[in-house]
Amino acid sequence: MIETSSLASGALLANEGGGGLHSTAASGAFSALWLVVGLPLLGAVLLLVGGKRTNPFGHILATALALGSFVVGVLMFVTMLDKSGPGRSVDQHLWTWAPVNEFQADIGLHLDQLSMVFVLLITGVGSLIHIYSIGYMAHDENRRRFFAYLNLFVAAMLLLVLANNYLLLYVGWEGVGLASYLLIGFWQHKPSAATAAKKAFIMNRVGDFGLAVAIFLMFTTFGTFSFEDVLGGSATASDGTMTAIGLMLLLAACGKSAQFPLQAWLGDAMEGPTPVSALIHAATMVTAGVYLITRSAEIFDASPDAQLAVTIVGAITVLFGAIVGCAKDDIKKALAASTMSQIGYMILAAGLGPIGYAFAIMHLVTHGFFKAGLFLGAGSVMHGMNDEVDMRRYGGLRKYMPITFVTFGLGYLAIIGFPLLSGFFSKDKIIEAAFAKGGTSGWILGAVTLLAAGLTAYYMTRVMLMTFFGKERWKEAPAGAPADWHEPHPHESPVSMTGPMILLAFGSVFAGGLFALNDSFVKWLTPVTGFSHGDLPMSEWAVTGMAIAMVALGTAVAYLQYARREVPSVAPAASPVTVAARRDLYQDAINEGLVMRPGQYLTRLLVWFDNKGVDGFVGGLAAFVGGTSARVRRVQTGFVRTYALSMFGGTLLVVACTLMARMA
């Protein structure tokens, strides 16, 4: 374990560990940094501008550029390993963007240990998803456009994690929102997809509002919004300001990371093609909120109130997602709810301060592997099942798609925290960190994370059992099936799809252990995020034991319900709690009642008011002052005369006044 400093305050600790970003200008191999963002961006531009001409090779080009970005990322990583201490933090100034006096907006990149982790995750998992999509989207007439958007998504996310100031981060942040809009709504001919895309974008914009206000506050406080200056100055500014900035950043994180109360877009986002879901949930987008909070460590360390708010949001979401996940029959929506819950873990951990930052990121990376694997696995299942998503219409599929079964199974074991797999190490650490926060809140957060661990085991076991085990329910025609219904012929997916799944399964199994070995991951990040052990009120073994017990309990309950008993192929009537969970705890009804309907009424009222009220009043005034007795609305002729009269009157006025001026 790392020797921790004896300083108690998180803020000071963070300064001890990282102390803002004091970086050197990028040189040597680091000067290729811009290529990490540039390559996928180039791909997006080429494919969109090139149009149909790039159809034959577009997907290959996009995949190659994503891989190229990964290669450059690895090169950066190797170079970074070679350096030590401050040499690992580099800045690359590209060009001056929008300078107005104090407001110096620059296009500049920053690479350090934290962004390095993200670069490898985004480009690595992103590339695998590109490869997988070649097969998955093979028969889509708009495959080229799909790959252009994928490249755009990766580029925007890379810009987000590599920006050296909050304004450029905002560009990547909104870019991610745009790319997700384009991809969720990729099948635009489906009204549900178009609606889901719009919903995601608008809810994200609510979060973006928070980020914008946070940047305004930084500018009025520090006169700058570069990471280096803002984070360096955080400890000196007033608590109130830091709390305000922290809360605004949290609002932003809620939007992008689908945290309560801005979580409602995530489930609907499943309207996009499945690789998109994998990309959104594993490598890009939803992880952005965790990055934002971790990157802004010094801000949150300076404001315990903002940190508390972060942990509360995380705690609510971790349970919210888990409860919803227990009731979903749509395999993608069950996984989506699971993502919400897992990101809740990360946000909660990030809210713990230096105790949790490193573990939040560690869980983010392991989750990136297993959630990408799970989604690609789900896509593979759908691929072989005529795009069926209802798990009640699955069953016993392990015989028909063995590779999918094994890789999905390993991802499953990883996410529930099966001992020695990836999720075990990362999630266990978050539970420990929650208890280590100390005090009542530490106990509450610890209990919440433990409970969620049990729920995770339950809903994931349920998914696993309903999909791969039990009776082959897909063989019977569903009630009310169309006349041309035919039995699906489940089959294994092509190697371009299974290959990435196998690689991700390796990550799901080994990444956690590797990171935990020697605490190498925590040591890697400490210079940026700082680290503290906190104050664990019991032994680490006790926490691990309780976590394993919860997992076993959740698994056992699911086993009793979904393996010992036959799964009905139509969802049975259920208790009000289950019904509520099936309907996402009524999130849409609440949003509709509180925001949408009142908004619609307000809009209609204003449209009426604008036509009658404002127009009528100003029109009447104009008619009155303009000296015409007719109502403006009715005036259709006589305008030239009016005009001539006005000009004449005006000229007279000029002459009269000039004469008066002369006499005066």
Place this chain on the structure above:
Amino acid sequence: MNGHFPWLTTLAALPFVGGLCVAAVPAGKRRLAKNVALLFSLLTLAVAVVVATKFDNDGGRFQITESYSWISSFGVRWSLGVDGIGLVLILLTAVLMPLLILASWHDADEAPVGADGSAGAGRPAPRGTHAFFALMLLVEAMVVVSFAATDVFMFYVFFEAMLIPMYFLIGGFGGAQRSYAAVKFLLYNLLGGLVMLAAVVGLYVATANQGIGVDGHGTFDFVKISQAVATGQLDIDPTAEKALFLGFMFAFAIKAPLWPFHTWLPDTMTEATPGVAVLVTAMVDKVGTFAMLRFCLEIFPDASKYFAPVVITLAVIGIIYGALLAVGQTDIKRLIAYTSISHFGFIILGIFVMTSQGQSGATLYMVNHGFSTAALLLIAGFLISRRGSKTIADFGGVQKVAPVLAGTFLVAGLATLSMPGLAPFVSEFLVLVGAFTKYKVAAIFATTGIVLAALYVLVLYQRTMTGPVRPGNEKLRDLVPRELAVVVPLIAFLLVLGVYPKPVLDAVNPAVDHTLSRVEQKDPAPTKPIEQAAGTEAHTTGGSK
């Protein structure tokens, strides 16, 4: 100081002469008339570029100046000169005009619809096409003069005279209610103009009384007046100053338009042809915001400061009101008109918060809004011309049949909602930051506009472009080369100014600093400036450069 060659007069004269030439083309030769119009608009653009190269960002306030006696008995001079703000707006005008002519290529070919909506009643007027393009060029000439005039009376004359060609453009070409829209446009703007005229005269009297002009006469020389105001030589009685400010501001607030003087704009933009609608909102209206920044602030600095909270409140109301109204529209062009009202709110907000970010942002916003609205409205116009309907509900699934049209429409929409990477983002963010440093509450309310903008753009896109192809849209053609020639440059400008707006800002910043010094406003200092914060930790934190 007179330059060697009257560049600005030439720049204004070119479209004017062009207009005359177009009108002189024989009646039967419509194509020739259009080509002449296009040629002159391109020539104007070329001269505008030359003017831009002659402009020195670090040079004096007004450059490329020229001044000739005009109406000597009132001391009115033909004085032209540009600062950075005027220059970039002239460039915007010159760039947009050829695109507008190209976009309107067929808009004046047929007789406009009758008042009852019957298509092409009667035969087209023999010189209708000629008149249309001649008037467009005439408007361009007047807009250029307005941006370059350094004589207050001269500015007023062109500011008002612009109404005449605009009136005929709106009333002669376009939708069924065009007559009503044209009259409404005229009456609103005339009213504003009349009040302003009284204020212009009042200003003249004030200068005469305080001996600013020569031989006991007053003066209209803007440079002289603003100098006299700055030095205290011209010290107008506060009540009179407020009255004069309101007189000027009233005209500009109608032109801009500022809530609640906006109601002429939706009618005008809905009924006019798309090209004319862009002419109104991208160029003519910009004269209003430009004039607020130049004349109201510099001539009446104390009154401007006095009324700033009121204007800011109206601007913020306009931002939110325009956006909400846009969400509720069922007509594509009307929807876009309300987005413009929202955007003008941002521009006016930026001007009256009186910070450098606010005003530079507002100026950049004028340019960017020109491009984004032109793109959105012209593409919408292309779509409408294919279908003969501007009702949103008549469309649906267009991206399936016309993907390029839908894709470019989306880009234009994203620019309208200020997507980073496209030009309007930079200006909107600058305005909001500039507002926030002084008026936090107003800025936060204004920032909600970014959420509403996403709503109105994406709702419009969803209803027209996505979903199953709605009956009647199956045969819509995708963009043709002429239309692409309009759309591609617009999108290119939106992209370039999105990632590299620095050249525009470099030209605008000195002019804004000058304006702010005239109203004696400084940017609020940061509460914890980073240099001081770093002082305790020695030299660890560098600047943000």
